[in-house]
Every structure is written in C-alpha cells, then in structure tokens.
Amino acid sequence: MKTDELIRAMTADASRRSMPLDTACRLAGALAIVLAAAAFMVTLGPRPDVLASLETVRFVFKFVVTLSLAASAFALLRILARPGAETRGYLPWLAAAPLLLAVAVTFELFAVPSSHWASRLVGVNSLVCLTFIPLIGAAPLVLFLLVLRHGAPTRPMLAGAVAGLLAGGLAAAFYAAHCPDDSPLFVATWYSIAITGLAVIGAFIAPRIVRW
Amino acid sequence: MNGRSERELADLLRIAIAGDERCYAAFLDGVSVLVRAYVRRKISHGGVDPEDVVQETLLAIHLKRHTWRPDEAVLPWVYAIARFKLIDAFRRRGRRIEIDVEDIAETYAQPEVETVSDRDIGRALDTLAPGQRSVVAAISVEGRSIEETARQFGMNETAVRVALHRGLAAIARRFGQD
Numbered sequence: 001m002k003t004d005e006l007i008r009a010m011t012a013d014a015s016r017r018s019m020p021l022d023t024a025c026r027l028a029g030a031l032a033i034v035l036a037a038a039a040f041m042v043t044l045g046p047r048p049d050v051l052a053s054l055e056t057v058r059f060v061f062k063f064v065v066t067l068s069l070a071a072s073a074f075a076l077l078r079i080l081a082r083p084g085a086e087t088r089g090y091l092p093w094l095a096a097a098p099l100l101l102a103v104a105v106t107f108e109l110f111a112v113p114s115s116h117w118a119s120r121l122v123g124v125n126s127l128v129c130l131t132f133i134p135l136i137g138a139a140p141l142v143l144f145l146l147v148l149r150h151g152a153p154t155r156p157m158l159a160g161a162v163a164g165l166l167a168g169g170l171a172a173a174f175y176a177a178h179c180p181d182d183s184p185l186f187v188a189t190w191y192s193i194a195i196t197g198l199a200v201i202g203a204f205i206a207p208r209i210v211r212w
Numbered sequence: 213m214n215g216r217s218e219r220e221l222a223d224l225l226r227i228a229i230a231g232d233e234r235c236y237a238a239f240l241d242g243v244s245v246l247v248r249a250y251v252r253r254k255i256s257h258g259g260v261d262p263e264d265v266v267q268e269t270l271l272a273i274h275l276k277r278h279t280w281r282p283d284e285a286v287l288p289w290v291y292a293i294a295r296f297k298l299i300d301a302f303r304r305r306g307r308r309i310e311i312d313v314e315d316i317a318e319t320y321a322q323p324e325v326e327t328v329s330d331r332d333i334g335r336a337l338d339t340l341a342p343g344q345r346s347v348v349a350a351i352s353v354e355g356r357s358i359e360e361t362a363r364q365f366g367m368n369e370t371a372v373r374v375a376l377h378r379g380l381a382a383i384a385r386r387f388g389q390d
Contacts, residue, residue, distance in 0.1 A: 001336055002217050003244055006267055008304035009380060010274040011237040014228060020279040071302055078375060080277045084292030152276040154296045211388055 021151050025078050028147045032140035032170060039136045040174040041077035044128075047178050049160035061104055063173055065187065069097035069195070070169030073162050077144060080159040081151030094162075097169070101192075104184035112183075123181035126190045132178075137164075137171030141198055148210045160206020161199045174202030216380045217241035222286040229277065233290055244270055247294045260301045264387070267336075269294045300388065301365070313386075329381040344379035 001009075019027075053059040072093035079085045112120060123129075144163035153159035170192050181187075216224075221242055228236035247269050253263045272293050282288050337345050337353075350361045358376075361368045 001267075003263060003267055003270070004241075005355075006270060007240045008239060008246065008355060009348055009376065010240060010270065011233050012351045012358055013274070013373070013376050013380055014233050015231060016373060017229070020281075021279045022281065058372055059253040082281070082289070083276070083296060084290075085284075087328040150278075152272065152279045152293065152296075166383035211385070212276060 004072065006026050006126060007164050019150070021081055021147075022078065024147055024150050025081070026072075028143040029074060032143045032167070033181070035139040035143070036136050036170050036174050038176070039139060040171075043135065044132060044178040047180060050177055053182075056182065058184070059176075061100075061184065062176035062179075062182060062187055063150060065097050065100050066169050066173040066176055066191070067105070067171075068100060069094075070166055071085055071098055072167055073166035077147070077159065077162050077166055080153050080155060080162055082149055083152050083154050094165070101184060106190050108184045120181075120183040121185040121189055123183070123190070125179050125181050126186070128192040129175065129179060129181075129186075129199075130194050133168060133171045133175050133191065135171075136196075137167040137175055137198050140170050141167035141202055143173050145206055145209060148206055153206070153210055156207040156210045157173040159210070161203035163206065164197075164199035164202025165195060167202070168198040171195075171198075216245075218285055221290075222282075225277070225280065225286055228284050229282070240270060240274070243273065243290055250291065250294055251298060251309055252296055259292075259305050260298075264297050265294070265301050268297045268384070268387045271380060271387065272297060275381060275384055279364045282357065304388075336383045336386060340379050344375050344382065348377040348379040351376060 045054070072090070076090045077085065078095060079087050079090050108120070109117070132189050141164060142168055145160065148156065148163060172195055175191075176187075179186075181190075221239055224235045224239035224269065228239050244266055248262065248266050251265045251269075255262050255265070269290075273290065276293070280286060337349055339350060346365065347361055347367075350356045350364060351358070356364065358369050358372050361367075362372045365372070367375075
C-alpha cells in the first residue's frame with residue numbers, strides 16, 4: 001500500500017470517532033472515586049469518631065496531603081496521555097504532597113517528645129494500611145491505565161507511575177477516614193510505602209498494555 | 213503540495229473531526245509532507261525505511277486523533293507522534309538514537325519538497341484477515357467508496373466501515389511488531 005492509498009483508507013474511516021481524551025479522563029476520574037468509595041465502604045468504613053476528628057489538625061492533614069497528591073497526579077496524567085503536551089508546568093506540582101508531608105513531619109518531631117516517635121511511627125494499623133490502600137486503589141488504577149491505553153502516552157512508564165500515584169492518593173484519602181493513626185510519622189511511612197507500591201505496579205504494567 | 217502552516221492544518225483537522233472527509237484528506241496529505249521531511253532528515257542511512265515511519269505516524273495520528281485538543285496547536289502534537297514512531301522504529305532495529313527537541317523547531321520552518329514513494333507495502337495488507345483485507349484493499353488501492361465496496365462484497369455499509377476500521381487498527385498493531 002502506498003502512502004496516498006493509506007490516506008484514502010483513513011479518510012473513508014473518518015466518520016468513526018472515539019471519545020475525546022479529556023472526556024475519558026474526567027469519566028475515569030469520577031468512576032474511580034465511586035469505585036474507591038464503594039470498596040472502602042464495603043471493606044472498612046469510616047472510623048466511629050470521624051466527625052469529631054475533623055476538628056483535629058492531624059486528621060484533617062491526612063486528607064490535605066493525600067488529596068493534593070491525587071490532584072497533582074490527575075493533572076499530570078491528563079498531560080502525559082497526550083503526545084506533545086508540555087509536562088514542565090505540571091511535574092513540579094507532584095512534589096507538593098511530599099513537601100507538605102515533610103513539613104508536617106518536622107512539626108510532629110517538635111510537638112512530640114522523642115520517646116514517643118517510634119510508637120507514633122509504628123502505629124497500630126500499619127498492616128491494614130499496607131493491605132487496604134492497594135486494595136481500594138486497584139480498581140482506580142485499572143481505570144487510569146485504560147485511560148492511558150485510550151490516549152497516546154509517549155512516556156508510558158512515567159505515565160503508568162503517575163496513574164499509580166493517582167490511584168494511591170485517592171485510595172489513601174478514603175483509607176485515612178478509617179485509620180486511627182493520625183501522626184504524620186505514620187502517614188509518611190506506611191502511606192508512602194503503599195502508594196509507592198501502586199506507582200511501581202503502574203509503571204510496570206503501563207508499557208505492556210499501552211501499545212500504540 | 214507544499215507543507216501547510218500550523219493554522220491551516222489545525223483548521224483542517226477541526227473541520228475534519230466535525231465530519232468533513234475532504235478536509236481530513238487534505239490534513240493527512242499536508243501532514244504526510246511535513247512528517248516525511250522530518251523523518252528523512254533524521255534517518256541518515258539505511259536500516260529504517262523512512263516511508264514506513266511516515267505511514268506508522270499517519271496511522272497513529274488517525275487512530276489517536278481524539279487525543280488532540282481543538283484549542284491547541286496541532287504541529288507539536290504531530291511531531292511528538294512522529295518522533296515517538298521514529299524512536300520506536302529505531303528501537304525495533306536495535307539502535308539507539310538521540311533526537312534533540314530543538315531539531316523539531318527547524319522542521320516547522322522549512323518542509324522539504326515532497327517526493328512520493330513508489331514503495332509498495334502489500335505485506336501490511338497481507339497480514340490482515342481475508343475479509344478485512346479485501347475491504348481495505350478495495351477502498352485504498354482500488355479507490356472505491358464505502359457504498360461501492362458494500363455493493364461489491366454484498367455487505368451492508370456498517371459492516372464495511374467496521375472491517376475498514378479494524379483493518380487499519382490491525383495494520384497499526386502489525387507495524388509495531390516487525
């Protein structure tokens with residue numbers, strides 16, 4: 001087939017249209033929230049004192065850090081799914097959540113005597129955390145990888161990692177409503193391990209399923 | 213035809229996405245000129261057939277045109293796809309290359325004169341299932357319309373459109389494997 005013949009075939013195929021990538025991204029984002037919420041409510045549910053806890057800084061901060069990770073990863077994912085889109089303006093935002101967390105850890109180290117650091121870090125719920133953040137994030141990760149498949153990422157491994165961070169941030173925000181460990185020391189340790197796990201899985205899978 | 217400008221191509225693609233086949237053909241034609249110039253500049257010696265990369269890029273543009281945002285420039289999108297396909301072609305042939313982003317900028321300015329390749333890659337068609345192959349060949353090589361093709365094979369037009377679309381997607385996948 002010559003190139004102009006190929007063009008003829010593609011022109012005849014012009015009426016066939018796919019969902020715009022932006023629409024697919026928004027749809028996947030909304031669906032991911034619904035699925036993560038469902039998985040959370042079925043398996044864990046919020047802790048009994050969830051409303052009263054909203055008045056404590058440490059509890060609220062868990063949502064600030066996880067949601068800022070999810071928001072920055074979502075913005076970056078939309079860029080990475082599109083060829084030629086400029087990532088430079090978005091990539092630094094990914095550092096927002098880790099920086100917030102670092103600041104919170106610093107405050108915590110000043111606020112809490114050093115004899116309590118270890119118990120705060122270990123917490124009581126680390127295994128639940130390591131189990132349920134990936135579990136709640138699994139369906140969102142699948143959705144975001146499908147979005148990448150629908151798109152055309154020129155850096156599929158990076159895009160897959162960002163999809164994992166997004167799924168992890170979202171799952172962690174739900175999980176935070178259940179977990180009784182509110183110390184930034186706990187969040188910085190166990191949440192980070194769980195979310196990084198999802199990012200690694202995303203980075204591993206994306207190049208294999210996103211072929212275009 | 214000479215290389216078209218960013219603005220012309222963006223306008224053509226916008227109208228094409230709204231359903232205009234003639235604008236779409238003009239868009240793909242204009243893009244093929246630019247991509248051919250770009251790819252030929254990057255491939256200095258053997259190993260990779262430039263026209264293969266042009267066709268792979270055009271197919272990717274076609275199958276992924278929903279990733280272009282109508283409010284954005286079209287050429288950075290086109291060249292990002294061409295660059296991705298070029299690197300992919302080199303990678304498959306076990307070679308590493310470096311492409312500077314700056315190199316792309318000069319391509320905007322001076323598209324080369326088009327020379328149509330006579331190369332025939334019937335092998336892309338050969339890999340298709342027989343039904344898809346006859347539909348794609350009728351439309352591309354023989355230049356028939358969807359209606360004529362439907363009549364010729366006693367199919368309805370929807371089935372022809374489906375076979376054509378799947379055939380093109382299959383060719384794109386096949387490209388990535390050899």
